[in-house]
Amino acid sequence: MRKNIGIAVLFLCLLPIVSCSSQKAPEPFDKVTVQLKWRHQAQFAGLYVAQEKGYFAEEKIDIEFNEGGPNIDNVGEVTSGNAQFGITAPDHIIKERLAGKEICAIAVVFRRNPLVFISKEGSGIERPADFLNHTVATSKDSRVQLQAMMEKLGLDFNQLKHVPYDSTYKSFLNGDIEIQSRYITTSLQQFMSAGNKVNIILPSDYGIHLYADTLFTSDKLVKNDPDLVLRFLRATLNGWRYAVENPEEAVEITLKFARKKDREVQAKMHEAQLPLIHTGEDQIGWMKPEIWDGMHKLLLEYKVISQPVDMEKVYTTRFLEEIYGKLM
Amino acid sequence: MKLTAKLTLLFVLLTTLPLCLVGYLAFVNGQRTIHQNTDNLLVSTNNLKKASFIDWIDNKKNQLSIFAKRPLIIDYSRILTSSGNEETTESKIASRKVIDEHFKISIEGGGGFFELMILRPSDGMIVVSTDERHKLKYREDQPFFKYGKKRTYVQNAYYSLSMEQALLTVSTPIRDEKGNLIAVLAGNLDLAEITEIMLQDSGETRTKETYLVNKFNFMITESRLMPGSLLKRAIYTEGAKNALGGKSGVGNYEDYRGMLVFGAYSWLPEYELAILTEMDAEEALEPVLAFRNRMLIIMFLVILVVTVIGIVVSRTITEPIRKLMIGIEEFGRGTLDQKIDVSSVDEIGQLADSFNQMAEERKRVEEELQKINKELEGFSYSVSHDLRAPLRAVSGFSSVMMEDYGDQIDDEGKRYLGLIVKNTAKMGNLIDDLLKFSRMGRTDMTLTIVDMKKVAMYAYNEMKSVYEDREIEISMNSLSNVRGDSKLLKQVFLNLISNAMKYTAGEQVVKIEIGSKVNQDHVTYFVKDNGVGFDMKYVHKLFGVFQRLHSEKDFEGTGVGLALVQKIIHRHGGNVWAEGKVNEGATFFFSLPNKGVRHERE
Numbered sequence: 001m002r003k004n005i006g007i008a009v010l011f012l013c014l015l016p017i018v019s020c021s022s023q024k025a026p027e028p029f030d031k032v033t034v035q036l037k038w039r040h041q042a043q044f045a046g047l048y049v050a051q052e053k054g055y056f057a058e059e060k061i062d063i064e065f066n067e068g069g070p071n072i073d074n075v076g077e078v079t080s081g082n083a084q085f086g087i088t089a090p091d092h093i094i095k096e097r098l099a100g101k102e103i104c105a106i107a108v109v110f111r112r113n114p115l116v117f118i119s120k121e122g123s124g125i126e127r128p129a130d131f132l133n134h135t136v137a138t139s140k141d142s143r144v145q146l147q148a149m150m151e152k153l154g155l156d157f158n159q160l161k162h163v164p165y166d167s168t169y170k171s172f173l174n175g176d177i178e179i180q181s182r183y184i185t186t187s188l189q190q191f192m193s194a195g196n197k198v199n200i201i202l203p204s205d206y207g208i209h210l211y212a213d214t215l216f217t218s219d220k221l222v223k224n225d226p227d228l229v230l231r232f233l234r235a236t237l238n239g240w241r242y243a244v245e246n247p248e249e250a251v252e253i254t255l256k257f258a259r260k261k262d263r264e265v266q267a268k269m270h271e272a273q274l275p276l277i278h279t280g281e282d283q284i285g286w287m288k289p290e291i292w293d294g295m296h297k298l299l300l301e302y303k304v305i306s307q308p309v310d311m312e313k314v315y316t317t318r319f320l321e322e323i324y325g326k327l328m
Numbered sequence: 329m330k331l332t333a334k335l336t337l338l339f340v341l342l343t344t345l346p347l348c349l350v351g352y353l354a355f356v357n358g359q360r361t362i363h364q365n366t367d368n369l370l371v372s373t374n375n376l377k378k379a380s381f382i383d384w385i386d387n388k389k390n391q392l393s394i395f396a397k398r399p400l401i402i403d404y405s406r407i408l409t410s411s412g413n414e415e416t417t418e419s420k421i422a423s424r425k426v427i428d429e430h431f432k433i434s435i436e437g438g439g440g441f442f443e444l445m446i447l448r449p450s451d452g453m454i455v456v457s458t459d460e461r462h463k464l465k466y467r468e469d470q471p472f473f474k475y476g477k478k479r480t481y482v483q484n485a486y487y488s489l490s491m492e493q494a495l496l497t498v499s500t501p502i503r504d505e506k507g508n509l510i511a512v513l514a515g516n517l518d519l520a521e522i523t524e525i526m527l528q529d530s531g532e533t534r535t536k537e538t539y540l541v542n543k544f545n546f547m548i549t550e551s552r553l554m555p556g557s558l559l560k561r562a563i564y565t566e567g568a569k570n571a572l573g574g575k576s577g578v579g580n581y582e583d584y585r586g587m588l589v590f591g592a593y594s595w596l597p598e599y600e601l602a603i604l605t606e607m608d609a610e611e612a613l614e615p616v617l618a619f620r621n622r623m624l625i626i627m628f629l630v631i632l633v634v635t636v637i638g639i640v641v642s643r644t645i646t647e648p649i650r651k652l653m654i655g656i657e658e659f660g661r662g663t664l665d666q667k668i669d670v671s672s673v674d675e676i677g678q679l680a681d682s683f684n685q686m687a688e689e690r691k692r693v694e695e696e697l698q699k700i701n702k703e704l705e706g707f708s709y710s711v712s713h714d715l716r717a718p719l720r721a722v723s724g725f726s727s728v729m730m731e732d733y734g735d736q737i738d739d740e741g742k743r744y745l746g747l748i749v750k751n752t753a754k755m756g757n758l759i760d761d762l763l764k765f766s767r768m769g770r771t772d773m774t775l776t777i778v779d780m781k782k783v784a785m786y787a788y789n790e791m792k793s794v795y796e797d798r799e800i801e802i803s804m805n806s807l808s809n810v811r812g813d814s815k816l817l818k819q820v821f822l823n824l825i826s827n828a829m830k831y832t833a834g835e836q837v838v839k840i841e842i843g844s845k846v847n848q849d850h851v852t853y854f855v856k857d858n859g860v861g862f863d864m865k866y867v868h869k870l871f872g873v874f875q876r877l878h879s880e881k882d883f884e885g886t887g888v889g890l891a892l893v894q895k896i897i898h899r900h901g902g903n904v905w906a907e908g909k910v911n912e913g914a915t916f917f918f919s920l921p922n923k924g925v926r927h928e929r930e
Contacts, residue, residue, distance in 0.1 A: 275492075280485050
């Protein structure tokens with residue numbers, strides 16, 4: 001009897017809600033395109049999760065992901081309006097800003113840089129000081145980091161034997177390359193799980209602190225529709241939070257998008273990137289001025305950029321602050 | 329609602345209502361007690377864990393401070409931090425000595441730091457570490473280095489990429505006698521150890537757990553219920569929000585698994601950590617829920633038993649009443665020779681006894697009455713029968729006298745003789761009618777479905793032949809059939825029509841109307857005439873034997889006809905009555921029970 005009354009009351013309570021919602025025309029969804037940094041893989045798991053879990057829908061966002069690639073200009077896609085948001089490296093944002101592109105970073109997904117240097121275990125090459133007089137292969141992006149690291153330690157960059165980069169591990173295995181730059185989030189994991197033992201040298205252990213995957217948008221959108229930026233960021237960060245808390249499910253969701261439908265590969269990638277995303281310090285996505293300034297200084301010092309940039313315009317923490325509240 | 333059901337319901341209500349009330353109060357009381365007990369348990373656990381954590385961390389800080397104050401460590405640190413990037417023999421020795429003579433014991437002793445290191449204050453380089461791999465790495469960006477230059481500092485829970493694990497670092501400055509900063513001493517602690525502190529002694533429960541949450545909402549100790557949460561799970565529960573807001577207290581809220589929990593929370597400002605102890609509401613309330621379930625089962629059983637008892641008890645009460653009721657019904661239907669069998673000795677038993685007595689008495693009286701009636705009928709029969717013989721003699725001898733001695737008697741004598749003959753004939757008629765009447769009470773009836781119209785027609789035709797000189801207008805509607813003795817019912821119509829003929833002697837045209845009406849349980853028939861009628865004042869005399877309302881001189885008849893009609897109708901279980909007005913005709917009604925006959929609608 002009481003239960004019946006309860007149900008009746010519940011029904012009566014729901015009635016106005018139902019009738020209200022049915023009268024109201026559904027709010028239009030904003031169409032949003034994200035220009036990914038690379039092809040579909042676990043690197044963007046948070047976005048996939050936000051999509052699959054309906055976080056974008058909750059924010060009235062109709063999301064679309066555009067894959068990145070070697071010939072795709074991420075920043076250009078955003079400034080042209082083909083995409084509203086993009087993911088790229090922070091140094092790229094600084095450089096493009098200097099080149100007059102009106103873009104700005106709104107959050108950092110990888111707050112630690114996945115770039116590492118590897119050498120064979122037992123080679124005795126364990127620290128930057130050991131690099132001297134050995135063959136080193138660096139990818140284009142990692143050269144500055146290597147140089148900065150060496151010079152910070154007072155080591156002569158020119159004493160390294162630079163050899164061409166080999167994206168496979170062939171030259172590394174046969175000894176032609178003794179030290180090689182790699183991303184810990186990608187093929188390195190499989191290489192190691194295949195039984196290859198390596199020494200990993202982290203630039204962050206030697207004073208080089210760079211952010212990696214960074215979310216950015218155009219100045220125009222920040223100015224014209226800050227609410228959309230906020231909603232997009234909130235949904236994305238929720239997606240990342242869920243992906244961190246539920247790694248297995250995140251991998252499962254990633255597999256729906258990823259080109260490489262290999263659970264093992266995506267799981268390894270996700271596992272490796274987790275410490276870059278949640279560091280235990282600050283909230284997911286958070287950015288610190290000192291790191292941005294450090295990166296700026298580094299780029300200037302190594303002549304990657306010819307003149308200083310107004311850092312105020314390179315990034316904004318206003319959306320993060322709005323989501324998390326102001327933290328120190 | 330039947331008495332049995334009423335009584336049963338009463339029993340059930342009387343027993344279960346107090347039970348429900350008591351059960352409910354006990355449940356509410358139990359729930360409140362459990363709430364209080366759980367809150368107390370959680371608060372005390374939370375406080376205990378908090379104290380344990382602070383003890384543990386204070387112990388580590390002390391340990392580190394003691395190291396930092398050892399003169400030898402101060403000396404070695406001076407050597408190590410001033411020797412530049414290149415290792416010298418001196419620095420190698422210093423490094424070895426620091427590790428072997430001081431740090432090693434602490435590390436290997438277990439339960440403490442798993443790595444101890446000394447950092448150069450100028451750039452955060454690790455000049456010596458118990459973990460050789462980390463030597464010469466830089467920690468210049470880490471809070472433990474920045475703040476450790478000034479005071480003993482605890483950097484809680486962060487993920488170290490180079491160590492590939494989550495850890496907690498305590499740091500303290502190493503100063504010389506003058507207070508100048510020489511180095512920073514730092515020690516890494518395993519978060520698993522804090523998890524252990526948080527989760528030990530929670531074995532007696534299934535879901536109770538204590539955990540720490542840092543100011544970025546990350547869980548920094550492992551979850552008992554969801555392993556893999558360390559530094560991965562962000563907690564946004566009500567408890568965590570309150571604790572991170574600097575509040576301490578207890579609450580009932582959904583935890584990070586979405587389960588309803590009882591929680592106690594508190595904020596540790598010095599370490600910027602929230603400590604929460606929670607327990608599933610389901611487990612906490614288990615005893616009271618078990619009690620509720622037991623209560624429900626007991627209630628169900630009680631209702632079952634009480635219902636059965638109620639039915640049995642109310643049956644014993646209502647069964648005699650039911651018997652009594654049936655008995656009375658039977659009695660009303662005329663079955664007198666039955667006894668109500670109620671054995672109980674209570675009021676109902678007495679009532680049944682009284683009733684039985686009454687029924688017996690009634691039966692006795694009835695039988696007596698019947699006997700007397702029979703005697704009376706026999707008497708009148710024999711009287712009328714016996715009267716016939718002398719009367720025949722008088723009549724016979726008077727006739728003989730007239731024939732044989734007529735010439736010897738004068739005219740006056742002859743007239744007297746004629747009167748004697750006429751009067752004896754009349755007396756004969758009277759006796760015949762009387763015999764008929766008394767026989768009526770004795771002859772058996774043969775009950776069939778009687779076509780009343782046919783019977784009435786028959787009687788009317790017979791009468792018409794008797795009064796063939798009279799002009800008659802008859803109107804007869806269709807008459808309903810009825811169950812009865814056709815011979816006797818014909819007699820009824822004969823008598824009533826004859827009656828009508830007699831009392832319409834003064835009319836030129838005799839108008840007779842015969843009809844019937846079906847009522848619920850009987851059919852009423854009537855015979856109406858346009859004769860002299862009667863005064864309703866004397867209606868009660870109409871059906872008496874030898875009762876006449878009119879003088880014999882005006883209207884013929886013996887005064888038995890209507891009495892006979894009444895007798896026949898009564899024997900059929902029916903009724904007779906009449907309506908009339910002087911000079912405006914009379915209507916005679918009789919009704920008969922219509923049991924067992926299907927009537928067509930008129």
